[in-house]
Amino acid sequence: xxxxxxxxxVIGVFALADIYKMIAGPTxxxxxxxxxxxxxxxxMAMVIFALMTSQSYMxxxxxxxTLLSFVSTVLIAxxxxxxxxxx
Amino acid sequence: MSIAGNILIIAGIVMALIGMxxxxxxxxxxxxxxxxxxxxxAGMLLLMIGAAMQSPDAAFALKIAIIAVxxxxxxxxxxxxxxxxxxxxxxxxxxxxxx
Numbered sequence: 585x586x587x588x589x590x591x592x593x594v595i596g597v598f599a600l601a602d603i604y605k606m607i608a609g610p611t612x613x614x615x616x617x618x619x620x621x622x623x624x625x626x627x628m629a630m631v632i633f634a635l636m637t638s639q640s641y642m643x644x645x646x647x648x649x650t651l652l653s654f655v656s657t658v659l660i661a662x663x664x665x666x667x668x669x670x671x
Numbered sequence: 672m673s674i675a676g677n678i679l680i681i682a683g684i685v686m687a688l689i690g691m692x693x694x695x696x697x698x699x700x701x702x703x704x705x706x707x708x709x710x711x712x713a714g715m716l717l718l719m720i721g722a723a724m725q726s727p728d729a730a731f732a733l734k735i736a737i738i739a740v741x742x743x744x745x746x747x748x749x750x751x752x753x754x755x756x757x758x759x760x761x762x763x764x765x766x767x768x769x770x
Contacts, residue, residue: 587677591680591681591684595684598691605695611700611762613757613760613762616753617704617753620711620749620750620753621707621710621711624710624711624715625687625710628683628715628718631718631738634731635725638731640730643734643735643738644734646738647734647738647741650738650745651745654745654746657749658749658752661753662752664756666756667760668756668762669760669762
């Protein structure tokens, strides 16, 4: 159980580094890429938390979060297509 | 079974650590798109397999398998969409620039 706590803290540090790169990215495409990486980190933390508590309601939320992050990434990438360097 | 699952989870975290070092190491966008697949695909899949190996019952493991398959399908598609959008917007790598 102490291993899961350490893993959650490490994933949190990685997520903070992702947020730093998201703020510091020069264009919108760097920020969009970091958003995909950050949502993958959040799904990892959700699975570890569900394993810690042995409750499976968090896994349903993780399934929905995976699909929503995919849909939002593709939607923003299509929206800023061919004019993203002006933003 | 529990020790093998813990080893696979730690291997997934190490893959994510390598990906984070790559994100801070590479300077240009097109080099960073490649290293994100190390986090999204390799690290996440190892962590999901390790979590499914020590789940308490079968429905738990099936839900983790659904998450693994979904992320394995959607992460290359989303990185491809971002890369295609950047290329169409004129985000080019200059010649002679170090990655």
